[in-house]
Amino acid sequence: MAENTNQSDPTRFDKPYNPREVEDRWYRYWIDRGYFAADENSTNPRRFSIVIPPPNITGSLHLGHALNNTLQDILVRWQRMLGLNTLWLPGTDHAGIATQNVVERQLMAEGTSREKLGRAEFIRRVWQWREQSGRTIIAQLKRLGASCDWKRERFTLDEGLSAAVRDVFVRLHQEGLIYRGERLINWCPRCGTALSDVEVEHEEIMGKLYYIKYPLADDPEAFLTVATTRPETMLGDTAVAVHPDDPRYSRLIGKAVLLPLTSRRIPIVGDPILVDREFGTGAVKITPGHDFNDEKAGQRHNLPWISLLTGRGEMNPVVLEEEAKADKDLVHEIAGAKVPIARDRVVSRLGAGGSLIKVEDHRHAIGKCYRCKTVIEPFLSPQWFVKVNDPLNSLAAPAIEAVRNGRIRLNPESWMNNYFGWMENIQDWCISRQIWWGHQIPAWYCRGTDIGQCRPECKTPIVAATAPERCPHCGSADLVQDPDVLDTWFSSALWPFSTLGWPQKTKALELFYPTSALVTSFDILFFWVARMIMMGLHFMKDVPFQDVYIHALVRDAEGQKMSKSKGNVIDPLEIMEKYGTDALRFTLASMASPGRDIKLSEERIEGNRNFANKIWNAARFLLMNCPNGAKAYLKTPLPDPATLLLADRWILSRLQKVVVSVNRQLEVYRFDEASRELYQFLWHEFCDWYLELIKPTLYGAEAAAAERTRTVAIRVFETVLRLLHPFMPFITEDLWQILHSPTDKSIVVAPYPIPSSRSLEDEALEGMMNDIISIATAVRTIRNEHNIPPSQQLKGGVITLKEENAKTILRNGEADIRRLAKLSEFTAGPSIAMPSGALEISTSAGKVFIIVDVDPFKEKARLEKRLAAKKAEFEREDKKWRDPEFQKNAPEEVKSKNDLRRNELSQEVFMISEQLRKIADLLKDRNL
Numbered sequence: 001m002a003e004n005t006n007q008s009d010p011t012r013f014d015k016p017y018n019p020r021e022v023e024d025r026w027y028r029y030w031i032d033r034g035y036f037a038a039d040e041n042s043t044n045p046r047r048f049s050i051v052i053p054p055p056n057i058t059g060s061l062h063l064g065h066a067l068n069n070t071l072q073d074i075l076v077r078w079q080r081m082l083g084l085n086t087l088w089l090p091g092t093d094h095a096g097i098a099t100q101n102v103v104e105r106q107l108m109a110e111g112t113s114r115e116k117l118g119r120a121e122f123i124r125r126v127w128q129w130r131e132q133s134g135r136t137i138i139a140q141l142k143r144l145g146a147s148c149d150w151k152r153e154r155f156t157l158d159e160g161l162s163a164a165v166r167d168v169f170v171r172l173h174q175e176g177l178i179y180r181g182e183r184l185i186n187w188c189p190r191c192g193t194a195l196s197d198v199e200v201e202h203e204e205i206m207g208k209l210y211y212i213k214y215p216l217a218d219d220p221e222a223f224l225t226v227a228t229t230r231p232e233t234m235l236g237d238t239a240v241a242v243h244p245d246d247p248r249y250s251r252l253i254g255k256a257v258l259l260p261l262t263s264r265r266i267p268i269v270g271d272p273i274l275v276d277r278e279f280g281t282g283a284v285k286i287t288p289g290h291d292f293n294d295e296k297a298g299q300r301h302n303l304p305w306i307s308l309l310t311g312r313g314e315m316n317p318v319v320l321e322e323e324a325k326a327d328k329d330l331v332h333e334i335a336g337a338k339v340p341i342a343r344d345r346v347v348s349r350l351g352a353g354g355s356l357i358k359v360e361d362h363r364h365a366i367g368k369c370y371r372c373k374t375v376i377e378p379f380l381s382p383q384w385f386v387k388v389n390d391p392l393n394s395l396a397a398p399a400i401e402a403v404r405n406g407r408i409r410l411n412p413e414s415w416m417n418n419y420f421g422w423m424e425n426i427q428d429w430c431i432s433r434q435i436w437w438g439h440q441i442p443a444w445y446c447r448g449t450d451i452g453q454c455r456p457e458c459k460t461p462i463v464a465a466t467a468p469e470r471c472p473h474c475g476s477a478d479l480v481q482d483p484d485v486l487d488t489w490f491s492s493a494l495w496p497f498s499t500l501g502w503p504q505k506t507k508a509l510e511l512f513y514p515t516s517a518l519v520t521s522f523d524i525l526f527f528w529v530a531r532m533i534m535m536g537l538h539f540m541k542d543v544p545f546q547d548v549y550i551h552a553l554v555r556d557a558e559g560q561k562m563s564k565s566k567g568n569v570i571d572p573l574e575i576m577e578k579y580g581t582d583a584l585r586f587t588l589a590s591m592a593s594p595g596r597d598i599k600l601s602e603e604r605i606e607g608n609r610n611f612a613n614k615i616w617n618a619a620r621f622l623l624m625n626c627p628n629g630a631k632a633y634l635k636t637p638l639p640d641p642a643t644l645l646l647a648d649r650w651i652l653s654r655l656q657k658v659v660v661s662v663n664r665q666l667e668v669y670r671f672d673e674a675s676r677e678l679y680q681f682l683w684h685e686f687c688d689w690y691l692e693l694i695k696p697t698l699y700g701a702e703a704a705a706a707e708r709t710r711t712v713a714i715r716v717f718e719t720v721l722r723l724l725h726p727f728m729p730f731i732t733e734d735l736w737q738i739l740h741s742p743t744d745k746s747i748v749v750a751p752y753p754i755p756s757s758r759s760l761e762d763e764a765l766e767g768m769m770n771d772i773i774s775i776a777t778a779v780r781t782i783r784n785e786h787n788i789p790p791s792q793q794l795k796g797g798v799i800t801l802k803e804e805n806a807k808t809i810l811r812n813g814e815a816d817i818r819r820l821a822k823l824s825e826f827t828a829g830p831s832i833a834m835p836s837g838a839l840e841i842s843t844s845a846g847k848v849f850i851i852v853d854v855d856p857f858k859e860k861a862r863l864e865k866r867l868a869a870k871k872a873e874f875e876r877e878d879k880k881w882r883d884p885e886f887q888k889n890a891p892e893e894v895k896s897k898n899d900l901r902r903n904e905l906s907q908e909v910f911m912i913s914e915q916l917r918k919i920a921d922l923l924k925d926r927n928l
């Protein structure tokens, strides 16, 4: 199908490279031929596997996905070409709360709600939505060129994965590692569900600190002053705490206070853990129903707890009247009110009753829901938990150990401290969510109405992988399943083995678990990576992956986070449309430096589109010089180096080094370094110099020499296409096909270049070529600086350090230097006197000079004009730079631009002044 399309259209090379023409076609070609499929029947013992971080079905491809999947694809394509049996397993995540929120918003727009639809209908709607738009992200990953084994695509809610989830739940429950308990948890009143610790985003705000009088029960004239940020929860206070060593208060421990607004009597306790003597007044209220630290203090002192709020975050009238025993007027005022309103009303009542002493501004942290940004409430409710720190059967300890002993390597290593810090303080994981979209918890409760009455032990939930028919205790068939679903990260924690068929003992598991690497961003290190490690070690008795590569965020050119409201979002799909997928991929890879956020600008991507064009033009040049096609040269062995041009031997030596280096950089996940080397080699060394250096031979009279050089040029180009393929899969396939035409193979499965056993490296030769190139470059630079046309023939030379160097340069490079630098004469030597009036530049080869016949007066006038302009611009930037107002008020990116420009201008002023000084010397020499 596709293999001959290129050759059949000879006009393609008349135009620049057109990504749109080729990308779709080659992707289909790869898919049709099954190149991305892992082979379960292979006897190849070398294997490489990766599971994709499953994108949410709510998702559309953004730059974070583009980066994440480009890096995975580079690794996978590289390993596949190295001959490994390679699996990249794709899939998507059902993303519980996120997806439920999206569909709820749609229902709201239709004037209905999930409650009105009912659970079954709502879930049907979410599935329907998933079928329609949940496929988008997969199509977009294909557009990016991702070489996943699509036949193995999984979804966290598909049948197999759901079975794995139920199995894990039942097993952990049997081991006592999953339990149901009533505890304070993080609650989102908007989403109406529990959240785990990592799902809470902490934010500093400027709030208030209220100082409230709590009168002593025995001596109503005396009082304790309590400082709190949450006066509305005081109705749930069950004690006041002071520090036992605080001389102000220690004598009061054991006595009681009367809670304002209720006159409920509560004890004064001594607690050195809860109380910070320096904070507020040194006396704090204990509200175990509304604060995590107070809950622990409450347990230490056996205090009761009062939960004042409903699940919607409103003051609960029943509790206010019964437990909190607030007066009727107050109950009337705040019953059903949301927290901020209740707070205002409580504060004004305290004020009216003379109990409020003062209010201060106070900076403190609050928690927000990571999905909807609503302020979370510590909320007492029955939930399911995973016990992570069981002393006899710990999930966390082996996960810490696996990273500590290097069975799992985090890259960059700097993340290890975060990992240990979090894992060593990990709390039990709250896994139940009060939403509908997700894996419903496999637990049933006996109601026993059909048998009249059930037994006390029927209170224990029945946990089972499939719905039980009868209660094992009383035989009742009246069972109801727990309505809650599991945290979405519970199913993704099993992803590396559930996707390979676990709990069945499949061939895929045997071959591809543990996976080789995981590529992920740092923001899901705890949500996901740490939990995969715990679950993998527990259920598979082996780590889920050996390497974790953690990449940074993609930001805009100024380093700002991209957001719709700022209008600085770069859409990867538009970019691929405009500049081609390869340009986007190469840009992201080249900027993926460890531990540093990517500051992406469209110019960078445009630059790499030009890189694609440069490669395209090189191919055009080479093919024009191979009238019989390129294929024959790929089959001939490399000619004996002794018969080759210096330029040929040089490019082979350089290629060898790049091959070694790119492989080495990829092994340590330095995508940036590997890209840089490829770019530098292909653009500058191969296109700019090598293709220029070989022109006389290609066009020369000696046919055999031209054929030898053609062989080298084609072979080097073909090798570098393979080397570049994982980064820029489309253009490399397109050109590789042309070189090999006709062929029915693909670069996807062509061997990746590895260091040759033949010794092609030649340090001395590289040094000499470096001299030749730097001399020619220096002449070009001087021409550029002095406005001398590139075509004007000049005389020039180089003053070398040693006679030996000059001889080598003259013997091997004179013709090339004269041709490339347009010099009619070229001299070299250590003792050449610098001709008067020569323009010069220092290089690694020596002082390069050219003799010019420019009118020194005209040149002086030109430079003086330029100097004046640059100086004026410098003054303007410098004035800003010195302005304290500007330094104080200007945005960071404006300041850094100013600083940069100011430095550039001062450099330019210096350079022009130097040139003027040289002209002044010249005029003096000539006595003008």
Ligand SMILES: [Zn+2]
Pocket: 188, 189, 190, 191, 192, 369, 370, 371, 372, 373, 374
């Ligand atoms: Zn929420």
Ligand SMILES: [Zn+2]
Pocket: 446, 447, 448, 454, 455, 458, 471, 472, 473, 474, 475, 476
């Ligand atoms: Zn029962």
